[in-house]
Amino acid sequence: MVTEPVVLQAAVDLFPNGISRYVVGGLLVGLGTVLIYVGTGIPAGASTFLESTLSYVSDQPQFQQYVASRDWRLLFTAGIVLGAAVFAVTVQSGLLTSSLYEAGTTGQLYEVAGVTLWTTDVQPWRLFLGGILVGIGTRIGKGCTSGHGVCGVGSASKTSIVGVLTFLTVAIGTAQVVAALGVTP
């Protein structure tokens, strides 16, 4: 009886936005991966798109090896962008409401033609510099959060599990150091 409020308080502290939007979102990310896998046998990852798309404009062999898959990877990424746009038009704009969705308070909301859009407060230099490192690291490391994290871990691949533990640990350390240095947001 004594521990119950403690446990509840811990849950509130660790999950201040609840868990339902995360669970639903994660199931949908998995479902999107499964749809493609069941139809095509391809475990799709998001970061190969960067190199496969560069093959349209660069003759470098490192990019040209992805010529066979570059068209469908472009379609996959277009789907991701548009799927998120559908979310913006429906849930984010309040057209669809759900008790499973917690709106949160991060970033800035703005309106364009009746659609509620969202933009980040994180500073551009962090996004740009971080983006460069993400572009280098995901390609050298053979995968990103979707390739290693979703498909690789889902495959019980030891390589992917080690990859995820590596980038997750380093990311936690980096974010803690950056925050400790007073960089915000």
Added chain:
Amino acid sequence: MFASTASTNASGSDRRVRPVSQDRHPLFGPLVFVGGLVFGFGLAFSHMARPEVVLNFLLFEDLGLLFVMFGAAVVSGLAFAVMPRLRDAAPLTGSPYERRLKPFDRNVLVGGAVFGVGWGLSGICPGAAYASLGVGNVTILWAVAGMFLGAYAQGYWRSQHQSRDTAATSAD
């Protein structure tokens, strides 16, 4: 023409040479697109498309993101486990159902660490960045530009490096 590159590079799922896109089933493209739609909607709904939420996760202020990553891995893991038992090959490609297994080497650690620094600094990973654009985050174009720049830099470097390794067989 690029056979030597493809055989020496173990990083792509493209090693198994697929037929060119003209031979593909007409539903191949639409299915990949719909899969992307669901994937992107999920990233947006979960708020993983927001760098702030990723950073809050990495700072242990909101651990909800665990449910996105592991929820998605469990769902896809079910398909990876079940599909090979149900069918020999995928209907739209004829490809066998295989798990996503990649050879382990030092690159997994080095690349993973570099990715980790970038992820921890920006709160952005590739799929989430594409989805972030979709919810209206124009500022994320900085991250997208950075990712292409980084991918180009490492690809350029590796291309030069590999052509030096295989200089004996390279015509150019």
